[in-house]
Amino acid sequence: MNKILMKKELSPQVFEIMVEAPLVAHKCKPGQFIMIRVDESSERIPLTIGDFDREAGTITLVVQEVGNTTRHFCQDFNVGDTILDVVGPLGTPSEMSKFGTVVCVGGGIGVAPIYPIARAYKALGNKIISIIGARSKDLLTWADKMAEVSDKLIITTDDGTAGHKGFVTDPLKAMLEKGDKIDYVIAIGPVIMMKNVASTTLPFHVHTVASLNSIMVDGTGMCGGCRVFVGKENKFACVDGPEFDAHKVDFANLMQRQKMYKNQESVEYGCGGHCQCVEE
Amino acid sequence: MRGGMRNKMPEQPANIRNHNFQEVALGYDEKTAIDEAQRCLNCLKPRCVQGCPVNVSIPNFIHEITEQNFGAAIRVLKDKNSFPAICGRVCPQENQCEKNCILGIKGEPVAIGRLERFVADYARQNELDQMPTTETIAKKQKVAIVGSGPSSLSCAGDLAKLGYDVTIFEALHAPGGVLMYGIPQFRLPKEIVQHEIDQIKTLGVKIMPDVVIGRTFTIDELMQEEGFAAVYVATGAGLPHFMNIPGENLNGVYSANEFLTRVNLMKAYEFPKVATPVYIGKKAAIVGAGNVAMDAARTAKRLGAETVYVVYRRSEEEMPARKEEIGHAREEGIEFRLLNNPLEILGDENSWVKGMKCIKMELGEPDASGRRSPVAIAGSEYILDVDMVVMSIGQGPNPLIKMTTPHLETNKRGNIVADAVGQTSMPGVFAGGDIVTGAATVISAMGAGKKAAVAIDAYLKEK
Ligand SMILES: Cc1cc2nc3c(=O)[nH]c(=O)nc-3n(C[C@H](O)[C@H](O)[C@H](O)COP(=O)(O)OP(=O)(O)OC[C@H]3O[C@@H](n4cnc5c(N)ncnc54)[C@H](O)[C@@H]3O)c2cc1C
Ligand SMILES: Cc1cc2nc3c(=O)[nH]c(=O)nc-3n(C[C@H](O)[C@H](O)[C@H](O)COP(=O)(O)OP(=O)(O)OC[C@H]3O[C@@H](n4cnc5c(N)ncnc54)[C@H](O)[C@@H]3O)c2cc1C
Ligand code: SF4
Ligand code: SF4
Ligand code: FES
Numbered sequence: 001m002n003k004i005l006m007k008k009e010l011s012p013q014v015f016e017i018m019v020e021a022p023l024v025a026h027k028c029k030p031g032q033f034i035m036i037r038v039d040e041s042s043e044r045i046p047l048t049i050g051d052f053d054r055e056a057g058t059i060t061l062v063v064q065e066v067g068n069t070t071r072h073f074c075q076d077f078n079v080g081d082t083i084l085d086v087v088g089p090l091g092t093p094s095e096m097s098k099f100g101t102v103v104c105v106g107g108g109i110g111v112a113p114i115y116p117i118a119r120a121y122k123a124l125g126n127k128i129i130s131i132i133g134a135r136s137k138d139l140l141t142w143a144d145k146m147a148e149v150s151d152k153l154i155i156t157t158d159d160g161t162a163g164h165k166g167f168v169t170d171p172l173k174a175m176l177e178k179g180d181k182i183d184y185v186i187a188i189g190p191v192i193m194m195k196n197v198a199s200t201t202l203p204f205h206v207h208t209v210a211s212l213n214s215i216m217v218d219g220t221g222m223c224g225g226c227r228v229f230v231g232k233e234n235k236f237a238c239v240d241g242p243e244f245d246a247h248k249v250d251f252a253n254l255m256q257r258q259k260m261y262k263n264q265e266s267v268e269y270g271c272g273g274h275c276q277c278v279e280e
Numbered sequence: 281m282r283g284g285m286r287n288k289m290p291e292q293p294a295n296i297r298n299h300n301f302q303e304v305a306l307g308y309d310e311k312t313a314i315d316e317a318q319r320c321l322n323c324l325k326p327r328c329v330q331g332c333p334v335n336v337s338i339p340n341f342i343h344e345i346t347e348q349n350f351g352a353a354i355r356v357l358k359d360k361n362s363f364p365a366i367c368g369r370v371c372p373q374e375n376q377c378e379k380n381c382i383l384g385i386k387g388e389p390v391a392i393g394r395l396e397r398f399v400a401d402y403a404r405q406n407e408l409d410q411m412p413t414t415e416t417i418a419k420k421q422k423v424a425i426v427g428s429g430p431s432s433l434s435c436a437g438d439l440a441k442l443g444y445d446v447t448i449f450e451a452l453h454a455p456g457g458v459l460m461y462g463i464p465q466f467r468l469p470k471e472i473v474q475h476e477i478d479q480i481k482t483l484g485v486k487i488m489p490d491v492v493i494g495r496t497f498t499i500d501e502l503m504q505e506e507g508f509a510a511v512y513v514a515t516g517a518g519l520p521h522f523m524n525i526p527g528e529n530l531n532g533v534y535s536a537n538e539f540l541t542r543v544n545l546m547k548a549y550e551f552p553k554v555a556t557p558v559y560i561g562k563k564a565a566i567v568g569a570g571n572v573a574m575d576a577a578r579t580a581k582r583l584g585a586e587t588v589y590v591v592y593r594r595s596e597e598e599m600p601a602r603k604e605e606i607g608h609a610r611e612e613g614i615e616f617r618l619l620n621n622p623l624e625i626l627g628d629e630n631s632w633v634k635g636m637k638c639i640k641m642e643l644g645e646p647d648a649s650g651r652r653s654p655v656a657i658a659g660s661e662y663i664l665d666v667d668m669v670v671m672s673i674g675q676g677p678n679p680l681i682k683m684t685t686p687h688l689e690t691n692k693r694g695n696i697v698a699d700a701v702g703q704t705s706m707p708g709v710f711a712g713g714d715i716v717t718g719a720a721t722v723i724s725a726m727g728a729g730k731k732a733a734v735a736i737d738a739y740l741k742e743k
Contacts, residue, residue: 023491023496023497024496027495027496027497037453041547041553041554041555042554042555043546043555043556044453044546044556068555069555072555084453085453085489085490086490087451087453087490087491087492087496088492088495088496089495089496090492090495217538217541217542217546217556218451218452218541220451220452220492220518220678220680221518221519221678221679221680222451222461222518222519222520222537222541222678223520223535223537223538223541224520224522224535224537224538225534225535225538227522227529229529233524234522234524234528234529239678239679239680253529253631256530256531256630256631257529257531259531260531260532260559261557261559264551264552264557264559
């Protein structure tokens with residue numbers, strides 16, 4: 001169990017890793033994640049299940065190097081190596097329903113987690129419009145897979161090297177202003193992106209959910225470290241979430257809590273350090 | 281008759297131990313143990329036994345000590361108590377066996393817990409407590425145990441001895457429950473817990489870590505698809521409570537569970553050698569006054585906090601922690617702010633804790649529980665200068681099993697409803713320990729596991 005079966009570099013510092021994890025693959029649903037501990041001295045870190053194959057008993061992760069543990073995992077673990085601990089599936093699965101038109105917004109590393117959700121919504125008969133974005137063309141991941149499960153795929157890059165120049169919120173806003181019928185929006189990506197998606201859809205009263213990536217320790221509801229402030233009460237992202245009504249989430253608190261160990265870990269942030277996902 | 285004083289427990293000096301994680305209490309040597317054992321009157325109607333939740337045959341094991349029959353002593357202990365090395369260390373003896381000891385009326389009670397610990401340690405070191413291997417016994421039905429705390433371990437051990445094919449499913453990567461992730465090394469060395477777990481394994485019990493019941497498998501799936509004939513649920517009281525006061529989400533505020541898990545389970549005290557960090561302030565406030573709070577306070581001190589306050593809204597008398605631990609904490613320099621209640625945690629411009637607003641309290645009329653309830657003194661607010669806060673005000677049941685097992689009856693607090701032997705509303709599903717009683721003690725959780733093992737055996741024989 002927990003053996004790495006495939007590893008591929010998708011873009012600088014982002015790897016697709018397929019792991020043998022039959023218990024997780026047997027059971028997981030879109031929107032769920034796992035916790036891994038790669039070796040004895042490593043942290044427990046949460047990673048979303050990007051894809052899974054129940055028959056083969058495998059799950060696929062897309063991992064971005066942002067700090068010690070993810071760097072160690074991406075650099076030092078190769079095909080044939082075993083991850084010490086894999087636990088899951090964790091979290092409450094995405095709400096599955098025929099909503100009508102669903103917009104899936106994935107930013108940066110958030111594209112992989114949104115893929116199985118988009119696929120499942122499509123299978124339920126929803127119309128899928130996907131908007132995926134990255135800073136630059138070579139940082140785009142899984143555009144081909146997203147195209148397969150979307151009725152329409154829109155790509156944005158900050159520097160205009162692929163698709164529309166600008167942010168993922170630009171085409172979303174344009175659609176809303178034009179009066180396009182949108183029934184449900186799901187956003188996964190850097191916190192600042194999810195926050196901006198929420199404020200874009202709020203005036204149009206479109207139900208919007210975001211998948212929150214708070215710092216976790218156990219992932220089972222035991223420590224409360226993952227608590228997020230939603231609708232004036234604390235929720236545990238690992239059990240109650242990770243998806244929450246984005247219009248009710250206190251994103252500023254989430255951003256602040258993600259920096260709790262900044263000094264100790266001299267963190268390099270999600271998108272390489274100088275993008276908008278850290279400082280507003 | 282011997283004098284009224286018990287033998288002292290040798291301890292590491294307070295000003296040394298509050299900088300290390302080695303065990304505080306060092307244990308009796310053989311001579312002291314025999315001397316202490318000789319204090320016992322071997323009463324015909326031993327009151328002490330009634331005070332023990334699992335009714336250990338206290339005079340019998342103590343008598344064996346006086347005869348230097350340590351092998352016999354450990355057998356007497358283990359007949360009722362699966363983990364004497366653990367209970368001898370963490371049982372609230374002063375409220376249980378020792379509280380009832382006849383010698384306590386005029387002088388000091390027999391140091392039953394210390395003797396229990398001595399026997400268990402002696403047996404472990406001299407390999408007197410080897411478990412029989414059960415390979416020859418044909419395996420009966422499969423039983424699943426959910427969680428791996430003391431309740432689960434004792435239930436699993438007893439069922440394995442009866443010949444059942446037992447599998448423990450644990451959500452975390454290490455078995456042991458609170459014994460591993462909660463109670464710190466300096467009070468309960470992890471090697472001792474590991475030894476008990478290894479013993480259970482030699483009985484043929486399989487332990488599957490990294491499996492969350494309710495997620496990886498549901499209880500129904502265990503029984504209908506995975507072939508388990510019965511299930512014992514002992515998932516503990518692991519859900520931390522917060523006060524719901526402003527500022528609890530500031531950086532530098534922990535639940536005791538998170539703080540202790542980072543340190544004990546993830547070994548954050550070795551950061552950066554291990555990858556998990558923990559933040560320690562210069563001045564820490566621990567809110568609450570139970571065993572968990574004492575553990576958090578003493579851990580913060582050991583990790584370098586210069587000042588550690590225990591902030592509690594009632595008075596000394598109502599503090600739920602063991603007297604011995606409160607005394608230890610005091611000796612180690614923990615400051616008690618009793619009759620003080622936090623109102624708000626204050627943050628700096630970067631949303632880090634920079635103080636805690638408290639109000640002073642006084643004791644009013646007794647409430648329903650008979651305890652005098654604290655009342656705020658108007659106008660007594662002040663700001664306690666702290667840069668770290670650990671909320672340690674209690675834990676509730678984790679909702680996962682309840683959420684995923686709709687026909688399992690729970691009460692309004694979310695605890696599983698079970699009868700005296702652990703039978704729940706679902707046939708074949710038993711439960712015990714903190715998930716049934718709410719946060720309690722190691723010994724009561726362990727006792728519930730033993731009772732359930734008997735009930736599960738009876739259920740499966742009838743089936
Ligand atoms: C539900 C969920 C799903 C996630 N899915 C993915 C995914 O599919 N792919 C991916 O690359 N990343 C994912 N993440 C983020 C990933 O867990 C963090 O990047 C990783 O934990 C960072 O660890 P590190 O030691 O490499 O970095 P560090 O140097 O420890 O920290 C870098 C930053 O990562 C965050 N972080 C640190 N530790 C944790 C932790 N234990 N839990 C959560 N965040 C933490 C903090 O914001 C921190 O400042 C997910 C997070 C959550 C909560
Ligand atoms: C810091 C601290 C100090 C304490 N000090 C003392 C003391 O000095 N003396 C004393 O007598 N008592 C003490 N206690 C209380 C005592 O530890 C508990 O009463 C006892 O451990 C309860 O045992 P249990 O087996 O019911 O559950 P736990 O020990 O809580 O074990 C439950 C286990 O189940 C696992 N689990 C939970 N949900 C699932 C799931 N869905 N699937 C799989 N596994 C799951 C958990 O991860 C955990 O490992 C203390 C508690 C704490 C937290
Ligand atoms: S198990 Fe606890 S209460 Fe019972 S005799 Fe031992 S120390 Fe006393
Ligand atoms: S009550 Fe005290 S003196 Fe009597 S048997 Fe028990 S421990 Fe010994
Ligand atoms: S990660 Fe510990 S409660 Fe969510």
